Amino acid sequence: MSRHENPSHADPSAPKPPAHQTDGGDPASAHTFQVDLRGLVDLLSHHLYSSPRVYLRELLQNAVDAISARQALDPAAPARITVHAADDLTVTDTGIGLTEADVHTFLATIGRSSKRDAEGRLDGAGLAGARGDFIGQFGIGLLACFVVADEITVVTRSAATPDAPVIEWRGASDGRYTIRTLPPEAKPEPGTTVRLAPRADAAEWTRADRVLSLARDFGSLLRHEVTVVDGRGTAHRVNHTPPWADRQGSPLARRDALAEYCRATFDFTPLDTIELDLPLVGLRGVAYVLPDAAAPSRRAGHRVHLKGMLLSDQAAELLPDWAFFVRCVVDTDGLRPTASREGLYADETLAAVRDALGARIRDWLTGLSASDPALLHRFISVHHLAVKELARYDDELLRMLLPWLPFETTDGNVTLDEFARTHPVVLVTRTVEEFRQVAPIAGAAGLGVVNGGYTYDRDLVHRLPEIRPGTSVADLDPTTVTAHLDTVDPAAELAAAAFLTIAREVVGRFDCDVALRSFHPTSAPALLLDNREARHERTRAQLADEADGLWADILGSLRAEVPRAQLVLNHLNPLVRRAASITGRELAVTAVEALYGQAVLLTRRPLRSSESALLNRSFISLLDHAMLGHESAGPQKES
Structure with a gap:
């Protein structure tokens, strides 16, 4: 029986390193790295x-x-x-x-x-x-x-x-x-x-x-x-044959086995299963379509096995970023692990596999429109954001799926194909705020407007003419809406001239003009029309007022001449007609402030501090005026 010990941690079978010559010809001493x-x-x-x-x-x-x-x-x-x-x-x-x-x-x-x-x-x-x-x-x-x-x-x-x-x-x-x-x-x-x-x-x-x-x-x-x-x-x-490697049974039984594996592995029932097979890298597995919406910023963790051994259950790099609506489990022979064997080594092979798996998921998606439209509807209702992102860069997918995608419009949440049949000219807003401003009025005026403020929506709407020739798409400008509002009788506008003068003075502090128009619905007393350039200019001016020194000078030099926002008062609204007849200046100012504040609230944009102060002031003033009017009327007699 032999016993050996190696306290120096060196490998006794390794060859000894040669001695090296110094410039003077003397051999340099050789040493071996020691390991703690x-x-x-x-x-x-x-x-x-x-x-x-x-x-x-x-x-x-x-x-x-x-x-x-x-x-x-x-x-x-x-x-x-x-x-x-x-x-x-x-x-x-x-x-x-x-x-x-x-x-x-x-x-x-x-x-x-x-x-x-x-x-x-x-x-x-x-x-x-x-x-x-x-x-x-x-x-x-x-x-x-x-x-x-x-x-x-x-x-x-x-x-x-x-x-x-x-x-x-x-x-x-x-x-x-x-x-x-x-x-x-x-x-x-x-x-x-x-x-x-x-x-x-x-x-x-x-x-x-x-x-x-x-x-x-x-x-x-x-x-x-x-x-x-x-x-x-x-x-x-503890180990078993994965369901994708078992070719026995009917297609339905195989589908059920894959779904059961998903429930056991990921604890959810998939919307559908996509089998994956890349023989060049010995990769087999399945992608499971999530039954619930997932945030695009949240990258799914995929389970990757290397020759059967689990390498990682958080391998987000296996699929393209746009495929956040699936979770995968795969077994591969050809991908390289990192030194810790807890992740995949980023090389050209991994990039090629990622592209190939992405193409397989894309093929499944495009094939749904012909093979299973009902499933496509369910998928889009859950994962339309992912499809919109992918369709921006994939012409074939765009042509196939854009007509199926839902958008927020003045006709409600409908597909672009359905919307374009009713509105040959499609107007699209740049922001959600712009859509909120004009949607009620544009809808009553017969304008077809799509909310382009959500992620990817504006880009996709502008590509609609590629799918439906003859359809026209344009960005919505506030002047377009104004042009569809009816002018009021000159005599009525003349009668309201004094009130409009006070109104322009009050809202002018917010870089806003005032106009009197007639439009539907009559329940809307006022409409605030704004555009992005005007908002940017107001933000710049506000920052310039708050800044000092060089930064204020820089912001001042950036001043641009842009159209001002516009407060459009609805002459068809009874409240506006009564306000236009006010003779007292103090009450007229309060009424204008209240109308402007209500119009701002309808845009659902964040309020500036000055606008919040205006709303509070107008509310208190109107309440005070109502209470004074009640007191001046005297006590009511009992009948």
Whole structure:
């Protein structure tokens, strides 16, 4: 029985570096980097890995790779992984195992993996080109176990060497390790058993229920049998064939199986399922359409398995940003993991896969209009924002789906196709505020106006003529609405001249003009017409008044001559006709302030401080006037 110890942490099988010559000809002394294992473990646990839970993934990964290596030599070799969750956690595999030289080379050297060498050959077994068959490629997996344990014991027997001895390797978190040879009966069959003695502060990660949960999470799609045996001796099979890989049964049964997998994995019933298949990168899976609206800014987390092992359940980079209405679960052979194996490496392959999956989802979407219009209606009612974003850049999708998309219009929430049949000239506002200002009046005047203030809507409405030739689209200008308002009789306007003069003086403080018109509905006493340029100019002027020094001069130099806002008083409204006949200046000012404040409120835009003060002042003044009128009328006699 032999025993070895390597306190310097160096690899005894590694070649010695050559001495280097200095300029003077004397050989320079050569040194080897030393590794502080405790510091490295702390680095892994706090910076590389997101959680101590990854230790079990690393153990399962090493076991899977060992089995893959053995099956490359002997395809009939058994393929089993057994996890015993007792006081000491053990993971046993029927893989290729290690020789004593392998143990020195791979278990005691950080960064060297038994799955590869510089030429991509399998170091431990001498198998050429086998690197692509393995999950782990970085040589740091076993270190993850030190996150939950201070000592790791590996008992292994090589299948690549006849009559190979049983080797035991014990490694400690301080960097020391020992190796000894055990009797053959210690491990009669080839394979490896890894045993962890959990630390007290990590006991929660090695409890039987937690181990079972982690094994199901990480290993549910592994291609070799994985069993967890709990402390009572009950065996639990944790992996299974994914539903997209099972070709048995009818299309309806397959659809139900995919939906059931979604409920079990993501806890929702999908609106529809989209199967994904990219043979070039060995990718299979399914995209589930969310049944509820999702915010575009919230990127969905997709579950990505690498050769069956869960890599990440938050892989937002798998799909284009516009596809926020689906969640995916995929298994792939061809994508590269990051060093922590908790994400996908951003390279050209990932970009190509992202584009290909996006095209598959787009094809599903465009195909709905012909295959299942009812489902398309349900989808658009939930995810119309996503479709609008995509249609802006996809001409084919625009032509196919724009007629189906709902928009807020003066006719209510209708599709553009329906709206354009009634209104050959479609007017579109730039902001929601503009639409709120003109919608009641424009609708009564027969104008067709679409609210273009929502995300993507204005751009899409302007592309409507591409879909419906003969339709005209123009941005709505306040003067367009004014032109559709009826002028009042000159005698009536002359009679209201004194009131209009006071009104122009009052609202002039807000860069606003006054006009008297007749329009429907008669219940609207006043309409405030404004445009974006006028609002920007008022904001600039306000900032200039509040600023000083150089900044005030800069803002002053930016002054622009733009049309002013316009308060349009409705002569058909009884309240306005009574106000126009007021002779007292104080009451006339109060009435104008109240009419202006009410018109501002109807626009639903934020009030400026001066406008809030005006509303409060006019309300109090009107209340005071009403109370004075009540008092002057005297007490009422009882009948």
